[in-house]
Amino acid sequence: MTREERFQQIAKELGYSFDGEIKVGGNYAPLVRHQNTIYISGQIPRIGNHVVIQGALGADVSLEAGQVAAKICVMRAVALLLKQLGSLEQVQKILRISVYVQSSASFTQQSEVSDGASEVLYSIFGDAGVHSRTSVGVFQLPKNAPVEIDFVVAVD
């Protein structure tokens, strides 16, 4: 399977389409390229205009739901890369992801939430998807999202 086929397969498993235009509200861009490096804005689990999972891990959102949220963030980023590059084959390496997890006071499994993101990146890109990672527990996220992830990506 190609990377794009794996991307489409995961979309199907999640039950969402990531083909739509990703909108932004301000004077910023979802993705910026400088030479061979792409910076992707923080992604939340939004499908269309709806944040499909909301709340804090350790309170409203289970670990499993948090992992699904992390996967949706990654799929949005991959959809942006696909749209920008025309093909996922031009992705050389996922360099870094920063994973912000909306957490209740006692929730310390931020890394386990991030594992959902890492799993999707590895499934789609193989060794090129093995990234550096930072996982932290934050107090709130835009639109009450449980997870937000940004990306630095090396491309051909």
Added chain:
Amino acid sequence: MTREERFQQIAKELGYSFDGEIKVGGNYAPLVRHQNTIYISGQIPRIGNHVVIQGALGADVSLEAGQVAAKICVMRAVALLLKQLGSLEQVQKILRISVYVQSSASFTQQSEVSDGASEVLYSIFGDAGVHSRTSVGVFQLPKNAPVEIDFVVAVD
């Protein structure tokens, strides 16, 4: 108008001067350059020795005040770029900003706070100021600042 004229105009509108030396307290630098990329340390809305807006969004600080705080953070970063480069014309692209918003438990408008930062960057740099962005709500910030922003910038 040149970029520097727009910078000075916004300074006037905000009612602050950004000409002073920016001090740091430890073994780190406000700005580090590697080849054509500049990394700017996290900026808080400090003028001289005074953090001019303090507290949490959703509690002590209104959305409007939070946006002003975000603008001041950006103006400090632009002042650093001006000092380092001698001219803002050498800024090729604002690649990424990470916006940390001190938030109360129910505040979810971190993106709207960040809009203040994005607006200033676009006003000064035009298309070169259109950046990728991550906005998160954190529990506390140094010196009780409501907003902290760091930057990655491409230069000629």
Added chain:
Amino acid sequence: MTREERFQQIAKELGYSFDGEIKVGGNYAPLVRHQNTIYISGQIPRIGNHVVIQGALGADVSLEAGQVAAKICVMRAVALLLKQLGSLEQVQKILRISVYVQSSASFTQQSEVSDGASEVLYSIFGDAGVHSRTSVGVFQLPKNAPVEIDFVVAVD
């Protein structure tokens, strides 16, 4: 003294060994290189399988203990660089560190915690260790760590 000798001296002062293999649990890497830039995953003060300092600054963890935790995070990152590069002499510049401090509601000395990290980087690398820095106070961190730090490093 060489950089590696200073690294070993600080390890001795802290009372820990950083020679062991650093394990990761998911489909990600502790360190990723792209051309002359290395991204290091978020490090917590873990020695072997044990997070040696746990809790929140301003509550369970003193400023001094937080600074020690920050130093351990840096030492882990330097150990990763040493293992990857074979020699610390190939480190050209520490470009950025992001310091996430698990903070109680009223704790605002995140910068002072980060000073522990900056001090170690400067001790080992001298001018090449003078970095840009962002310090924020977060609500929780993986495994109840008091501090987490990630790194961007330029190498020869």
